[in-house]
Amino acid sequence: MEIRLEKGPVKSVKDDVLAVLLFEAQELPKEFSGLLVSMKKERFSGKVGERYVVTTQGKEQFERLLLIGMGAEKDAGMDSLRKAAATVVRYCDGNKLKTATVMKPKIKSINDMETVQALTEGASLSSFAFDDFKTKREDIFHMESLTVLGNCTEAEQEGLAKGFNLAGAQNFARKLQELPANMFGPEQGAKEAEKLAKEKGLSIKVFRKQELIKMGMNGILAVNQGSVKEPCLVKLEYNADKKNLPLYAIVGKGVCFDSGGISIKPSKGMEEMKYDKTGALAVMGILMAARNLELPVRLIGLMPFVENMPSGSAQRPGDILKMYNGKTVEVNNTDAEGRLILADALAFAAEQKPKAILDLATLTGAMIIILGKIGSGYFTQDDSLSKALEVASAKTGEKIWRLPMWPEFFEVNKGTYADIRNVTNTGEAGSSTAACFLKEFVGDVPWVHIDIAGTDMASEMPPHPYLGRGAAAPGVRLVIAALEELAKK
Numbered sequence: 041m042e043i044r045l046e047k048g049p050v051k052s053v054k055d056d057v058l059a060v061l062l063f064e065a066q067e068l069p070k071e072f073s074g075l076l077v078s079m080k081k082e083r084f085s086g087k088v089g090e091r092y093v094v095t096t097q098g099k100e101q102f103e104r105l106l107l108i109g110m111g112a113e114k115d116a117g118m119d120s121l122r123k124a125a126a127t128v129v130r131y132c133d134g135n136k137l138k139t140a141t142v143m144k145p146k147i148k149s150i151n152d153m154e155t156v157q158a159l160t161e162g163a164s165l166s167s168f169a170f171d172d173f174k175t176k177r178e179d180i181f182h183m184e185s186l187t188v189l190g191n192c193t194e195a196e197q198e199g200l201a202k203g204f205n206l207a208g209a210q211n212f213a214r215k216l217q218e219l220p221a222n223m224f225g226p227e228q229g230a231k232e233a234e235k236l237a238k239e240k241g242l243s244i245k246v247f248r249k250q251e252l253i254k255m256g257m258n259g260i261l262a263v264n265q266g267s268v269k270e271p272c273l274v275k276l277e278y279n280a281d282k283k284n285l286p287l288y289a290i291v292g293k294g295v296c297f298d299s300g301g302i303s304i305k306p307s308k309g310m311e312e313m314k315y316d317k318t319g320a321l322a323v324m325g326i327l328m329a330a331r332n333l334e335l336p337v338r339l340i341g342l343m344p345f346v347e348n349m350p351s352g353s354a355q356r357p358g359d360i361l362k363m364y365n366g367k368t369v370e371v372n373n374t375d376a377e378g379r380l381i382l383a384d385a386l387a388f389a390a391e392q393k394p395k396a397i398l399d400l401a402t403l404t405g406a407m408i409i410i411l412g413k414i415g416s417g418y419f420t421q422d423d424s425l426s427k428a429l430e431v432a433s434a435k436t437g438e439k440i441w442r443l444p445m446w447p448e449f450f451e452v453n454k455g456t457y458a459d460i461r462n463v464t465n466t467g468e469a470g471s472s473t474a475a476c477f478l479k480e481f482v483g484d485v486p487w488v489h490i491d492i493a494g495t496d497m498a499s500e501m502p503p504h505p506y507l508g509r510g511a512a513a514p515g516v517r518l519v520i521a522a523l524e525e526l527a528k529k
Contacts, residue, residue, distance in 0.1 A: 041167040041182065041183055042184065042185040042186070043160050043185070043186050044185065044187050044188070044200075045187070045188050045190055046141075046188070046190075046192065047191055047192045048189055050069075050143065050189065053100075053141045053187075055102050055103075055139035055141045055185075056103045056140060057102065057106050057132060057139070057141070058100075058106065058141050059106040059107075059127075059141065059142045060105065060106070060107050060143050061110050061143070062086045062109060062110060063086050063110045063113040063145075064085060064109070064112050064113075065086065066086055066113075072105055074099065075099065075105055076105075079092060084107055084109065089109060090107075090108070090109030091106065091107065091108055091109070093106050103137075106128065106140075108128070110124060110145070116149065117147070117149055118150055118157070118435060119436075119437035121147075121158035122162030122437060122505070123162060123505040123506060124162065125159045125161075125506070126162045126163065126505055126506035128142055128186065129163050129166045129186065132183040138183060138185070139183070140183065140185075140186050141188075142159060142188050142189065144156065144159070144188055144190040151195065152193060153195040154199060155196075156188055156190060156196045156200050157202045157206075158199075159188050159203070160188070160200050160203025160204055161207045163186045164203065164204060164208065164211065165506045165507060166507070167183060168211045168215075168507075170215060170511065205332040205333055206520060209325040209328040209332070209517075209520075210513045211513075212325055212328060213322050213324060213325035213511075213516055214513045215511070216232060216317075216324070217318055217321055217496075217497075217511035217513055220311075220314050221297035224314070225347055226269055226347060227270065229320065229343060230248075230345065233246070233324060233343065236276070236328060237276060240278075240327070240331040240332075243276070243278075243280040244275065245275045246274050247272060247273040248270060248271075248272050249271060256363075257273060257364050257388075259361060259364065259369070259382075260344045260346060260381045262359065262371070263348050263377040263380050264347060264348070265355055266302075266348065266349040266354025267346070267348070271346045271347075273342065273343070273344045273388070274341075274344075275342055276324070276340070277339065278330050279337065279338045279339065280338065283338075286337050286526070286527065287340065287394045288337055288340070288395055288526070289339075289389040289392055289396075289397045289398070290323050290339060290341045290342070290399070291319075291385045291398070292320035292323035292324075292341070292400045293316070293317070293320060293401035294319065294320030294321070294344055294345040294346065295317055295347070295348055295377060296314070296317050296346065296347050297313055297316065298375070299313065299348055299349050300374065301354050301355065301375060301377060302350050302354050302355070302374045303357060304350055304375075315402065316348075316402050318402050318492060318512075318514075319400035322400050322492075322519075323341040323400065326519050329516060329517075330520065335520070335527065337527050339523075340394065342389055344384065346381055348374070348375075355371055355374055356371070357372055357373060358370070358371065359371040361380070361458075363481070364383070364481075365387035365481055365483075367480060367481070368458035368459045369383070370457055370460070372461050372465075373463045376463045378401050379462055379474055379478055382481075383480070386399060386478060386481040394485060396422070396425055396486040396487065396526070397482055397485050397487040397488075398425075398490065399478070399488070399490065400514075400519070401491060402491075403471070403489075404470045404474050406470030406471045407471045407493040407494050408494040411439075413498070414494070414502075415439030415440055416438070416440050416441075416514060416515075417441050417442075417471055417491045418443070418490045419444075419476075419488065419489045420489070421445060421487075424529075425486055425487075425488045426442055428522045428526050429490075429518070430442075431521070431522070431525050432519070432520075432524075432525060435521045436517040438495075438514055438517060438518040440490070440518070443471060445475055445479065446472070449475075450479075452464045452465075452473060453476055471491055490515060490518075492515060497509070497510055497511055497512055498510060
């Protein structure tokens, strides 16, 4: 969908829909009084989620006027605007209307750039659809364009570009997320990264099976050894030659399909295990956005791509692995595979001596028990990283919650026959013990782990206001905003 910025007047709007965003107790625009003469206050008072539509019957150049309630102005922010823009897109899609204009509102808590950015993000993210393989195209309708009616200032233009780039990077990752395992395996992960590197001028190195063997990346190799497909570790770099800039490493879990291996998962819902590669794809989206926005940092993105399958060659419960950093691990459950591939990638990231490491992973089902599908849990022992993430969360609307890494969790991770085990015997506090497992592989480098197991895909209950259902690619906008915050320091 095309999103553009134009300057008034309102009377010149010729689109199918003109959307006006109104706060509680805000007076209705006088220029539309003739259209709203019969509207009763109980039908629209500006409360969050309220919607009122009236057809213009030829009195205006636009066909319909759509009022959207924003709630109390003191509570409004960027995410309120994302939700409002999504409401416009869904209304148009549902009524097969091709074009709409949104009047840019004034919100005291945010500036003009952020206002346009948020409207652009909400519209773009809500317009995402994965229908490439549907052959009955006449049943498919997508809105064609949305115009933001503002003043066309430099700040507004900047907001449009930033919103477009951030949402575009997230949608890029979402599309790859949706590809099933027969279309996206480890090698396809490497090829997509190579394509991105070529388009955006990024540096890239792909470590394939024989190199992984020489390097001692035995966590990656073990998880993948039940598959006929070969694993790889992809290293993407942004601003690789600018040594004066601060270096950060982003690591993402890339299990292209997770059957659970020998510790096989139940068949119900297993088709959703194509989403176990979300962390790695979010890393790709982050590198894309960083390049497009010319972020003043150096970035290394590490993506271990594997497939976890049961077979005669698969790793077994009870196996002992020597990891990339030399530590040994008892594999008590082959379905706790994500931490094994991340362990090797994190240890490799730590060798690059970054200022901090951030990892994204659909790591533990326990996270869904803790936070449902509403937010992501994160773990860190570094308060400055935590603060940057909290600021980023407030800006992006991506909900996160800091969870503990108590000493007792490290204690229960200790192995009987090796240094550590990949799952505890008790099964308690699974998300925290998994995070403490990962901490063993980052050394002294400041690090944060974001568990996106509950937010990797948007569900219908409750429906996400602008991501719909299916692939969500959480973390793209969140990490970019966190890096912007860290770069200020």
